Amino acid sequence: MSLTRKRVMVTGGAGFLGSHLCERLLAQGNDVLCVDNYFTGRRDNIAHMLPDPHFEVMRHDICFPLYVEVDEIYNLACPASPVHYQHDPVQTTKTSLIGAINVLGLAKRVGAKVFQASTSEVYGDPTVHPQTEDYRGNVNPLGPRACYDEGKRCAETLFFDYRRQHRLPIKVVRIFNTYGPRMHPDDGRVVSNFIVQALRGDDITIYGDGSQTRAFCFVDDLIEGFIRMMATGAEVTGPVNLGNPHEIPVRELAERVVALVGSPSKIVYRPLPQDDPMQRCPDIGLAQRLLGWGPTVELEQGLLRTIDYFANLLGVPAKSGVGTAGR
Numbered sequence: 001m002s003l004t005r006k007r008v009m010v011t012g013g014a015g016f017l018g019s020h021l022c023e024r025l026l027a028q029g030n031d032v033l034c035v036d037n038y039f040t041g042r043r044d045n046i047a048h049m050l051p052d053p054h055f056e057v058m059r060h061d062i063c064f065p066l067y068v069e070v071d072e073i074y075n076l077a078c079p080a081s082p083v084h085y086q087h088d089p090v091q092t093t094k095t096s097l098i099g100a101i102n103v104l105g106l107a108k109r110v111g112a113k114v115f116q117a118s119t120s121e122v123y124g125d126p127t128v129h130p131q132t133e134d135y136r137g138n139v140n141p142l143g144p145r146a147c148y149d150e151g152k153r154c155a156e157t158l159f160f161d162y163r164r165q166h167r168l169p170i171k172v173v174r175i176f177n178t179y180g181p182r183m184h185p186d187d188g189r190v191v192s193n194f195i196v197q198a199l200r201g202d203d204i205t206i207y208g209d210g211s212q213t214r215a216f217c218f219v220d221d222l223i224e225g226f227i228r229m230m231a232t233g234a235e236v237t238g239p240v241n242l243g244n245p246h247e248i249p250v251r252e253l254a255e256r257v258v259a260l261v262g263s264p265s266k267i268v269y270r271p272l273p274q275d276d277p278m279q280r281c282p283d284i285g286l287a288q289r290l291l292g293w294g295p296t297v298e299l300e301q302g303l304l305r306t307i308d309y310f311a312n313l314l315g316v317p318a319k320s321g322v323g324t325a326g327r
């Protein structure tokens with residue numbers, strides 16, 4: 001039995017990324033405290049970890065302070081997909097800001113290292129491609145996405161002010177589109193949308209003409225980046241971009257999903273929503289240099305694993321047959 005287990009808190013631990021992170025931290029021999037209010041997270045995402053005595057769950061809204069003794073904090077709590085964060089935009093901003101203040105206050109009190117899951121959305125609709133960390137972004141502060149984009153931007157400000165003012169060890173990563181098992185089936189994100197529509201044989205909806213590009217990182221790769229970032233020395237604060245720089249047009253993604261599922265679905269086009277960026281692609285040079293990190297999972301492999309997960313969830317037989325469904 002290890003007497004030197006780290007006590008690690010993950011806010012948003014019942015969500016898509018958080019549940020994979022909790023799994024990884026447990027596998028590394030840590031005591032893991034998952035804090036979640038289940039706004040978009042699901043018990044099913046973490047049910048398989050509950051029997052582990054080193055895994056603990058706390059139902060808690062991070063807009064309220066919490067008092068626990070921990071060594072490291074990963075702050076992931078925040079609805080991440082536009083349908084979810086626009087459902088209650090005021091609450092989204094509160095979660096980003098008040099949540100950041102609460103986790104930073106906790107980190108300061110117990111002397112914990114604190115990690116912020118920021119986002120490529122801080123770049124808004126970027127005017128430079130690919131985006132490097134020193135690009136300051138092009139965000140519409142008044143639009144429907146601002147509750148998320150500006151909330152995350154201000155959370156970054158708070159992290160850096162806590163570092164300057166209180167010498168807190170902080171780690172900030174900016175996450176680009178990530179996909180994989182345990183994405184929410186109704187989150188309106190492009191990968192989950194296409195897979196669910198293809199599995200159901202429904203029309204595949206593309207917003208715009210499908211020429212807009214996106215770059216998709218598989219969840220296992222992203223979590224590896226989180227762990228490497230947290231393990232860096234105090235001088236490394238970020239922000240560091242984590243994502244896959246390999247871009248593909250959204251139309252091509254739809255075609256690949258349809259082919260992999262073996263679906264009869266047709267592709268249909270709808271108007272592009274307001275402030276939807278045309279292109280979004282990370283420059284991951286800094287992550288490569290600082291963390292020795294880069295994505296390793298090919299899109300096809302990642303899609304097959306995600307298709308398998310959704311096929312199980314929806315009770316549809318998966319033609320992909322890779323048999324590696326996430327729980």
Ligand SMILES: NC(=O)c1ccc[n+]([C@@H]2O[C@H](COP(=O)([O-])OP(=O)(O)OC[C@H]3O[C@@H](n4cnc5c(N)ncnc54)[C@H](O)[C@@H]3O)[C@@H](O)[C@H]2O)c1
Pocket residue numbers: 011012013014015016017018035036037038039040041042060061062063075076077078079080081084095099117118119120174175176177178179184
């Ligand atoms: N998935 C991506 O591609 C992506 C991209 C950029 C940034 N991120 C960031 O990563 C983090 C996790 O994203 P995800 O994709 O796993 O989303 P998710 O919606 O699956 O997970 C978010 C989790 O936070 C919880 N939560 C929300 N508000 C809360 C609150 N007030 N108190 C406690 N818990 C709360 C939700 O219930 C959920 O479990 C988010 O901060 C998101 O902004 C994700």
